[in-house]
Amino acid sequence: xxxxxxxxxxxxxxxxxxxxxxxxxxxxxxxxxxxxxxxxxxxxxxxxxxxxxxxxxxxxxxxxxxxxxxxxxxxxxxxxxxxxxxxxxxxxxxxxxxxxxxxxxxxxxxxxxxxxxxxxxxxxxxxxxxxxxxxxxxxxxxxxxxxxxxxxxxxxxxxxxxxxxxxxxxxxxxxxxxxxxxxxxxxxxxxxxxxxxxxxxxxxxxxxxxxxxxxxxxxxxxxxxxxxxxxxxxxxxxxxxxxxxxxxxxx
Numbered sequence: 529x530x531x532x533x534x535x536x537x538x539x540x541x542x543x544x545x546x547x548x549x550x551x552x553x554x555x556x557x558x559x560x561x562x563x564x565x566x567x568x569x570x571x572x573x574x575x576x577x578x579x580x581x582x583x584x585x586x587x588x589x590x591x592x593x594x595x596x597x598x599x600x601x602x603x604x605x606x607x608x609x610x611x612x613x614x615x616x617x618x619x620x621x622x623x624x625x626x627x628x629x630x631x632x633x634x635x636x637x638x639x640x641x642x643x644x645x646x647x648x649x650x651x652x653x654x655x656x657x658x659x660x661x662x663x664x665x666x667x668x669x670x671x672x673x674x675x676x677x678x679x680x681x682x683x684x685x686x687x688x689x690x691x692x693x694x695x696x697x698x699x700x701x702x703x704x705x706x707x708x709x710x711x712x713x714x715x716x717x718x719x720x721x722x723x724x725x726x727x728x729x730x731x732x733x734x735x736x737x738x739x740x741x742x743x744x745x746x747x748x749x750x751x752x753x754x755x756x757x758x759x760x761x762x763x764x765x766x767x768x769x770x771x772x773x774x775x776x777x778x779x
Contacts, residue, residue: 531734534563538577538738539745545581545684546588546749547756548765549704550691552578552684552711553772555742565731571618571682572727575719576739578684581746582712588750589705599698600706602664604713606671607685611714614679615721626680630688631773633677637691638769641762644695662696671710679718685711691769700762701753708750 537558544551555577559570589595662670674688686707693703728735 530563531737534558534734535737535741537562538742542577542581542742542745542747543749544745545686545708546585546746546751547704547753548690548761548768549585549686549707549711550765550768551687552581553682553687555684556682568722568725568727569729569731572719572722572725573731573735573738574682574684575679575715575722576735577742578711579715579719580739580743581684582708582710582715584743584746585708585750586705586712588747589701589708589753592754594701594753595705595709596702597709599667599693599702600709602667603671603689603706604710606668606673607675607689607710608671608713608717610672610675610677611679612675612717612721614676615718617676618680618721621680626677627776630677630681630683631776633688634691634769635773635777637688637695638766638773640695641691641766642770645763645766671713674710675714675717678714679721685714687769687772691765694762694765700759700765704753704761 538555541551541554541558544554552574555574556570559565559573560567563570565573586595670689670692674685674692677683678685678688686704689710690703690707693706694700698706
């Protein structure tokens with residue numbers, strides 16, 4: 529029963545990631561609170577799933593023209609460095625401090641999207657128009673910070689990166705594509721660090737089945753993402769980010 533429920537959870541989270549990119553943080557919660565894995569095991573298994581979901585989703589989003597490497601590459605370069613540093617520092621910094629920073633960033637990102645959309649509709653009755661995305665240095669800095677925070681806390685990456693990219697003016701689906709590609713470069717260093725700390729000890733087939741179920745969900749979600757309206761996706765991500773951050777900060 530535990531395996532069945534966990535695989536179903538991994539599949540559903542994968543589906544949500546493929547659609548919006550912002551559900552990965554649910555995996556560590558599932559693995560720790562339901563499966564009763566220790567923190568290192570939960571993070572190792574989560575980042576295994578994140579690496580898989582990032583690769584599968586990036587291929588599908590690129591095929592649909594919703595992954596712009598001019599945005600994704602500098603972002604990912606920063607995340608690669610940040611994630612390596614964040615995973616290495618995981619045992620040195622208080623977990624509560626890292627999570628507080630993460631939730632504040634998510635809250636700010638969601639609130640920024642809501643403010644942009646509200647102001648745009650009040651002015652013209654239309655959705656906010658895309659603005660110029662920052663250059664490579666700014667994207668690299670964003671990736672560096674996001675990679676460090678996510679590798680430290682177990683978030684997949686898009687939950688931080690995607691709302692920020694939307695707030696900066698990138699179209700929602702392109703922001704999802706860039707954030708999912710970026711998640712590969714957050715997941716791989718973290719996977720190496722937590723796996724090297726014995727994160728897969730005793731998991732074996734359980735880890736493979738969870739990753740497989742997650743991969744199926746991501747494949748389905750990223751392949752059908754065009755069925756989700758961009759405007760609704762943008763509002764949904766914003767509301768979700770704000771509600772999630774407030775809940776985690778309060779409770």
